[in-house]
Amino acid sequence: MESLFKKIASFSATTILLILSSIFIVLFIYAKPAMMEYGVKFLTDARWGVEVPINQPDTKATTQSTAKADTKAVNDDTVNMDDENDDNVVVNTEDDDDGAVNMDDEGDDVVNTGDDDDEVATTKTIYGGLVPIVGTILSTIIAMILAVPLAMGIAIFLSEIAPDFIAKPVGIAIELLAAIPSIIYGMWGLFYFGPIVSSIFGGGSVSLLVAGFVLAIMIIPFMASLTRDSMNTTPAVLKESAYAMGATKFEVIKDVVFPYAKKGIIGSMILALGRALGETMAVAFVIGGVFTFPKSITDPTVSIPVVLANSFSESNGMSLSVLFYLALILFIISFAVISFAKFYFLRDKK
Amino acid sequence: MRLFINKLVLILSTLAAVIGIGFLFWILITLSIKGISAINLHIFTADLVDNGLRNLLVGQFTLALMAVVIGVPIGMVAGIYLQEYSFGNKYAEFIRNLSDVMMSAPSIVIGTFVYAIIVNPVGHVNGWAGAIALAIMMIPIVVRTTDDMLGLVPTELREAGVAIGAPKYKVIFDIIIRAAKVGIMTGILLAFARIVGETAPLLFTSGNSQYFTMNLNEEFPSLTVAIYNLATMPDQNLVNLAWAGAFLLTVFVLMINLIGRFITKEKKRL
Numbered sequence: 001m002e003s004l005f006k007k008i009a010s011f012s013a014t015t016i017l018l019i020l021s022s023i024f025i026v027l028f029i030y031a032k033p034a035m036m037e038y039g040v041k042f043l044t045d046a047r048w049g050v051e052v053p054i055n056q057p058d059t060k061a062t063t064q065s066t067a068k069a070d071t072k073a074v075n076d077d078t079v080n081m082d083d084e085n086d087d088n089v090v091v092n093t094e095d096d097d098d099g100a101v102n103m104d105d106e107g108d109d110v111v112n113t114g115d116d117d118d119e120v121a122t123t124k125t126i127y128g129g130l131v132p133i134v135g136t137i138l139s140t141i142i143a144m145i146l147a148v149p150l151a152m153g154i155a156i157f158l159s160e161i162a163p164d165f166i167a168k169p170v171g172i173a174i175e176l177l178a179a180i181p182s183i184i185y186g187m188w189g190l191f192y193f194g195p196i197v198s199s200i201f202g203g204g205s206v207s208l209l210v211a212g213f214v215l216a217i218m219i220i221p222f223m224a225s226l227t228r229d230s231m232n233t234t235p236a237v238l239k240e241s242a243y244a245m246g247a248t249k250f251e252v253i254k255d256v257v258f259p260y261a262k263k264g265i266i267g268s269m270i271l272a273l274g275r276a277l278g279e280t281m282a283v284a285f286v287i288g289g290v291f292t293f294p295k296s297i298t299d300p301t302v303s304i305p306v307v308l309a310n311s312f313s314e315s316n317g318m319s320l321s322v323l324f325y326l327a328l329i330l331f332i333i334s335f336a337v338i339s340f341a342k343f344y345f346l347r348d349k350k
Numbered sequence: 351m352r353l354f355i356n357k358l359v360l361i362l363s364t365l366a367a368v369i370g371i372g373f374l375f376w377i378l379i380t381l382s383i384k385g386i387s388a389i390n391l392h393i394f395t396a397d398l399v400d401n402g403l404r405n406l407l408v409g410q411f412t413l414a415l416m417a418v419v420i421g422v423p424i425g426m427v428a429g430i431y432l433q434e435y436s437f438g439n440k441y442a443e444f445i446r447n448l449s450d451v452m453m454s455a456p457s458i459v460i461g462t463f464v465y466a467i468i469v470n471p472v473g474h475v476n477g478w479a480g481a482i483a484l485a486i487m488m489i490p491i492v493v494r495t496t497d498d499m500l501g502l503v504p505t506e507l508r509e510a511g512v513a514i515g516a517p518k519y520k521v522i523f524d525i526i527i528r529a530a531k532v533g534i535m536t537g538i539l540l541a542f543a544r545i546v547g548e549t550a551p552l553l554f555t556s557g558n559s560q561y562f563t564m565n566l567n568e569e570f571p572s573l574t575v576a577i578y579n580l581a582t583m584p585d586q587n588l589v590n591l592a593w594a595g596a597f598l599l600t601v602f603v604l605m606i607n608l609i610g611r612f613i614t615k616e617k618k619r620l
Contacts, residue, residue, distance in 0.1 A: 001517065001519065002517045002518055002519055005518075005519040006435055006518075006519075008427060009427050009428070009430050009431035009434075009435055010431050010435065012424050012425075012427040012428035012431060013427075013428040013431040013432060013436075013442070013445050014445075015424055015428060015489070016428060016445055016448055016449050016452060016489065016490065016493065017445060017448060019452070019486060019489070020448060020451075020452055020455075022463075022467075023455075023459065023460070023463045026463055026466045026467055027459070027462065027463060027466070029466075030466050149366060150366045150369060150370045151370070152363070152366070153362065153363035153364075153365070153366020153367055153369075153370070154363075154366055154367045154370045154371070156363040157363050157364050157366070157367035158367070161360060161363065161364060162367075170367070170371065172611070173371065173374070174370075174371070174374070175607075176604055176607055176608070177374045177377075177378075179540075179543060179544070179603055179604065179607045180377075180547070180600055180603065180604070181547025181548070181549070181574065181599060181600070181603060182547075182549070183547070183549045183574055183577055183578060183596070183599075184377070184381065184547075184596050184599070184600055185377065187577065187581050187592065187593075187596055188377045188380060188381065190581065190582075191380075191384075191581075192376075192380050217373050217374070217377075220370050220373075220374075221370075221374065224370065248352055248353060248355075248356035249356055249359075249360060250355055250356040250359040250360065251352070251356070253359075271454060274454050275454060277456070278454075278455070278456025278457065278458065278459065279456075280456070280457065280458040280549070280550035281549045281550055281574075281578065284578070285581070285582075305456060305458045305550065308458050308461075308462060309458060309550065309553055312462070312465070312553065312554045313553075313554050313557075323462070324462060324466070327458070327459050327462040327463075330456055330458075330459055331455070331456065331459045334454070334455065334456050334459075335451065335455070338451045338454050338455075339447075339451050342447055342450055342451055343447065
């Protein structure tokens with residue numbers, strides 16, 4: 001009984017590892033056709049769903065093999081890929097691989113594609129991930145630029161300036177606001193905030209700027225409460241001795257509190273950044289969902305989560321695989337960001 | 351000069367606080383005005399096909415509850431392992447960090463993952479997929495809470511249990527869990543509040559049904575997905591319905607949070 005329970009417990013703990021690695025593996029398997037097709041060029045290609053005629057079958061064959069080499073590289077980056085899965089992947093891909101012809105092996109492909117492609121398909125649809133990737137990064141940067149000073153201000157206010165009877169209720173209010181579902185922020189942004197932003201800065205009521213604003217408002221409570229918590233860990237003795245030396249409040253905050261809580265503050269910023277990167281609903285309402293580069297900050301564009309949310313249910317075959325490719329990119333980016341924050345800044349000092 | 355800079359910074363940060371809080375209250379106030387004006391008895395008794403919210407409210411609650419049923423046991427037992435069986439080894443520390451990272455994984459990616467492993471093989475969206483997606487979101491939160499709360503239980507209690515000859519699992523279930531009960535319950539309550547408002551993992555896992563159903567093998571009604579769909583409709587009535595749903599959801603989530611807070615406070619006072 002005892003050893004049984006111990007086994008169950010350690011298995012449950014391993015489940016977490018299992019889930020995370022199977023997210024990687026499953027996304028990778030589903031994304032593989034798109035990776036084979038577009039390779040790393042996907043990351044720099046701004047075209048989405050554009051039909052282009054296939055001109056040189058030979059170049060296609062070569063791009064495919066280079067793409068394959070590239071995927072290998074990606075494969076190395078991704079952790080925990082076992083050979084077993086790789087085998088499956090190859091089979092899968094060949095089924096999904098765009099309508100073209102005999103899938104015996106690569107050598108055949110290179111020889112035969114020429115005439116076969118001319119008969120079967122004269123155009124193919126190109127997908128490139130650059131626009132959503134840029135959209136995600138830009139909206140996150142705007143949100144961070146807006147949110148960091150405000151959240152810092154709120155945290156300083158709560159931990160150093162406000163008397164207890166104000167800091168407590170306001171702190172609770174901020175924490176409650178961090179609990180509001182993100183879809184509410186998105187809806188509010190669409191109906192109330194978007195029109196106001198567009199009347200001040202020009203442009204439509206859905207744009208990159210509005211998305212950045214709404215994201216900022218959404219992550220402010222989160223960032224502020226985390227920052228306040230790490231500021232509050234500063235021992236009162238340190239602050240008191242600085243005051244005793246005649247330091248002003250600002251000097252105490254700048255020279256005692258910030259250096260002491262630096263790691264926690266930076267860590268909380270990065271956690272908020274990770275949250276903004278992966279946020280779907282707050283952005284989906286207000287970013288516009290258009291696959292164009294924003295020429296100015298008030299143009300609509302699109303971000304990775306929004307692409308996923310909007311086009312997932314209508315996709316199949318290659319377009320679905322492209323979406324999985326995007327999901328994988330998003331997952332890797334946010335995984336990297338969050339682990340960086342965790343391992344470098346927020347280490348528990350137990 | 352020093353005093354001037356000091357004043358300036360203090361004023362600026364107070365201003366920042368006022369602006370930030372102002373924005374946040376602005377959201378709540380508009381939400382309440384729009385929401386309350388759209389609420390009437392009809393939306394509680396009719397389903398979405400008849401411009402009501404009944405099936406959505408029940409559906410969302412059911413999904414979240416199923417997620418609790420799936421996620422809490424796994425999360426709790428994993429938390430127990432981390433705190434009671436690991437003895438601080440490297441592996442447990444690794445899992446602990448991994449779980450924290452998983453807590454902030456993008457929810458939409460979890461949705462795509464569940465789509466790939468459940469919806470695609472089955473062939474259509476279904477309620478179980480939605481519940482599992484929510485459960486995956488919930489597990490790391492429960493792990494963290496259980497881990498933290500068990501860590502607060504004094505070692506003497508454990509020693510006392512072992513001293514009277516009880517096997518370890520009995521000590522854990524009858525003594526340690528009991529001592530940490532309130533904290534764990536509060537954590538689960540807050541985790542529930544967090545996932546009940548999630549939209550992104552449900553979009554293509556459970557979808558949204560217009561009709562009242564309790565069959566988790568079918569497309570399942572979800573309040574948040576419905577809000578997303580309704581809010582962008584041209585029909586003003588449907589938009590108002592979305593506001594009513596948004597308002598009810600927010601009130602529900604905030605209530606649970608307040609209850610959780612209240613319980614923690616009570617416990618501290620005792």
